[in-house]
Amino acid sequence: MDRHILSACALLLVIGSSSIAQSPIQNGEEHWPMASGPYGTWATETEESIPLAWSVSTGNNVRWKTTLPEGGQSGIAVWGERLFLTINKPLPLGTSLAEAEGSDIIGYCIDSNTGEILWTVEIPSPKTMPYSGLFSDNTSATPITDGKHVWFINHGGLMICCTVDGNEVWRKSFESRTRHNAKQSEPMLVGGQLLFVMMRSPDDPLRRPMRAEAGIRNTPPEHWPWTFIRAFEASTGKALWIESSGTSIHNTPRLGYVDDEAFLFHARGGGHQPPETPYGFSMTHASGKNAGAELWSHHSNKVVAYTVSHFDEEHAYGFDEGDVIKLDTRSGKVIDAYSVFEKADIRVWNASTKAYELREDAPFSTVIEKFKKEPTNQTPILVGKYFLFLTHEGHCIGRVNTETGKTDFLQVPMQVVRKLEQEDETLWSRHIPSDGRNSRGIKTANDKRSERDGWGHVTVGSPIGVNEYVYFSTMIGMTYVVDSQQEVFNEAALIAINDLGPAGSTWSLSSPSFADGKLFHRGLKHIVCIGPDDSKR
Numbered sequence: 001m002d003r004h005i006l007s008a009c010a011l012l013l014v015i016g017s018s019s020i021a022q023s024p025i026q027n028g029e030e031h032w033p034m035a036s037g038p039y040g041t042w043a044t045e046t047e048e049s050i051p052l053a054w055s056v057s058t059g060n061n062v063r064w065k066t067t068l069p070e071g072g073q074s075g076i077a078v079w080g081e082r083l084f085l086t087i088n089k090p091l092p093l094g095t096s097l098a099e100a101e102g103s104d105i106i107g108y109c110i111d112s113n114t115g116e117i118l119w120t121v122e123i124p125s126p127k128t129m130p131y132s133g134l135f136s137d138n139t140s141a142t143p144i145t146d147g148k149h150v151w152f153i154n155h156g157g158l159m160i161c162c163t164v165d166g167n168e169v170w171r172k173s174f175e176s177r178t179r180h181n182a183k184q185s186e187p188m189l190v191g192g193q194l195l196f197v198m199m200r201s202p203d204d205p206l207r208r209p210m211r212a213e214a215g216i217r218n219t220p221p222e223h224w225p226w227t228f229i230r231a232f233e234a235s236t237g238k239a240l241w242i243e244s245s246g247t248s249i250h251n252t253p254r255l256g257y258v259d260d261e262a263f264l265f266h267a268r269g270g271g272h273q274p275p276e277t278p279y280g281f282s283m284t285h286a287s288g289k290n291a292g293a294e295l296w297s298h299h300s301n302k303v304v305a306y307t308v309s310h311f312d313e314e315h316a317y318g319f320d321e322g323d324v325i326k327l328d329t330r331s332g333k334v335i336d337a338y339s340v341f342e343k344a345d346i347r348v349w350n351a352s353t354k355a356y357e358l359r360e361d362a363p364f365s366t367v368i369e370k371f372k373k374e375p376t377n378q379t380p381i382l383v384g385k386y387f388l389f390l391t392h393e394g395h396c397i398g399r400v401n402t403e404t405g406k407t408d409f410l411q412v413p414m415q416v417v418r419k420l421e422q423e424d425e426t427l428w429s430r431h432i433p434s435d436g437r438n439s440r441g442i443k444t445a446n447d448k449r450s451e452r453d454g455w456g457h458v459t460v461g462s463p464i465g466v467n468e469y470v471y472f473s474t475m476i477g478m479t480y481v482v483d484s485q486q487e488v489f490n491e492a493a494l495i496a497i498n499d500l501g502p503a504g505s506t507w508s509l510s511s512p513s514f515a516d517g518k519l520f521h522r523g524l525k526h527i528v529c530i531g532p533d534d535s536k537r
Contacts, residue, residue, distance in 0.1 A: 034187065050469060051517075056500050056528055057420075057499050066115035071525070072522075073137055077150065088131050088444075089106055105122075106120050112518070121152070123152050125154040127155075151187065158172070159171070159196070172232070177198070193234060200228065228243050247282075248268045250270040253266035254309055262286035265318075283316065298325075304319035304320065308462055311327075320337065321373055322342070341371070341407075343362070343363065345489075346359045364409065381470060390474075396410060419502075432476075460473065481494075482494055482495060500523050510523070
């Protein structure tokens with residue numbers, strides 16, 4: 001496939017106004033300091049080479065691979081020669097699937113050049129959770145680093161700060177939500193503040209009383225305390241402020257900058273009747289004298305909050321059931337709403353002719369009759385003028401032009417099976433289920449849905465953008481690389497389909513990270529460093 005030289009204009013489109021944030025380049029090195037990257041946008045720009053195609057199954061373009069003794073779901077924070085991630089505390093050999101649970105996790109520091117494990121730290125918590133949950137476990141939060149310190153969070157109720165050499169600076173306990181302790185609420189670092197979604201403390205007079213019982217599925221929403229974005233002083237752990245609107249535990253707040261000020265775009269709503277109301281979107285000040293105060297809120301009964309909603313200096317975008325809603329970033333005024341599943345150009349694979357066919361101005365029902373008008377959880381991303389996501393059904397990558405509302409869908413294979421010295425096998429209508437086992441052969445993924453293809457009702461790792469390229473990863477270890485800026489969103493926009501390991505033995509709910517021309521990714525069994533191929537600058 002042709003690869004195009006990226007223009008300076010296209011480079012700037014990737015992160016837009018976010019460039020006024022702290023530069024990701026320090027001493028000539030690029031960094032990926034938290035789950036959402038150097039700017040909090042899940043995207044970055046670079047003049048380094050970009051890894052586009054690889055295979056862990058065959059070793060193609062894999063610089064190194066380090067085996068992990070237990071699985072985990074965090075992303076990977078990158079600063080210079082150090083990587084940070086978490087795993088669950090290793091289970092004893094012979095552990096049954098029913099016993100694959102625990103409360104403690106382990107923070108890892110790894111050499112980014114060699115994969116050598118430099119140090120580890122145990123992060124205990126009082127809350128026991130099953131390992132490798134389909135939506136979260138205690139390792140779900142990605143570490144954060146500023147090059148001098150690293151912050152680890154155990155979703156079960158403990159955050160700690162260490163130096164990058166592994167010396168503990170402080171630790172702080174918090175009360176973990178008893179249900180739907182979702183993967184989405186990734187921590188962020190902005191202006192010396194550590195931000196995370198959690199309940200108010202039990203002694204907070206503004207906290208709603210906890211009347212819910214653990215494990216009771218039909219507990220009324222009014223029995224739950226609300227969850228909010230909370231801020232802590234990064235250097236000490238001291239509590240600073242709590243935003244006023246409320247944030248669904250399903251939602252990932254998005255950091256960004258408007259007129260040189262940091263803001264958070266966050267949402268309420270989604271499945272299982274989250275208690276925070278009214279449902280909708282909010283824009284909240286993230287720093288300065290107004291930190292925690294609401295700039296505006298938009299109310300909706302339809303909002304799909306278990307995604308990442310995005311914004312730039314002019315507009316904010318989020319899923320409002322079957323629509324992508326477009327709001328004014330400064331006022332919250334509705335500018336437009338694009339009904340993305342009613343009329344689109346859809347490129348569908350024809351198994352008989354072994355070629356794509358174009359269905360112009362067609363409803364998504366031409367792909368699959370029954371479908372949900374929402375994305376696969378956690379998959380939207382904004383790159384330039386395009387809002388991209390994975391569909392819930394039908395195995396399509398969607399792209400919405402936020403200026404015109406034109407929507408394109410490109411169907412992609414469920415899985416590509418690779419083996420050394422054999423032809424690739426491309427699977428369109430079936431997949432090989434993952435065994436859900438860690439590197440020591442212990443099966444830890446105990447939800448039957450963990451054997452699905454990784455689209456739809458699962459909390460996958462958020463995609464990332466590097467220049468014009470977007471990386472979508474799925475639970476069975478596939479990573480789809482697309483050229484988001486290609487004028488016609490057809491099969492030529494699908495640059496590569498990569499694997500994180502052999503089909504049937506690979507499972508991951510993590511996002512990749514990019515820094516200094518290298519991509520880092522992980523699953524239950526290992527972490528890998530992916531080197532550059534014939535990529536473009």
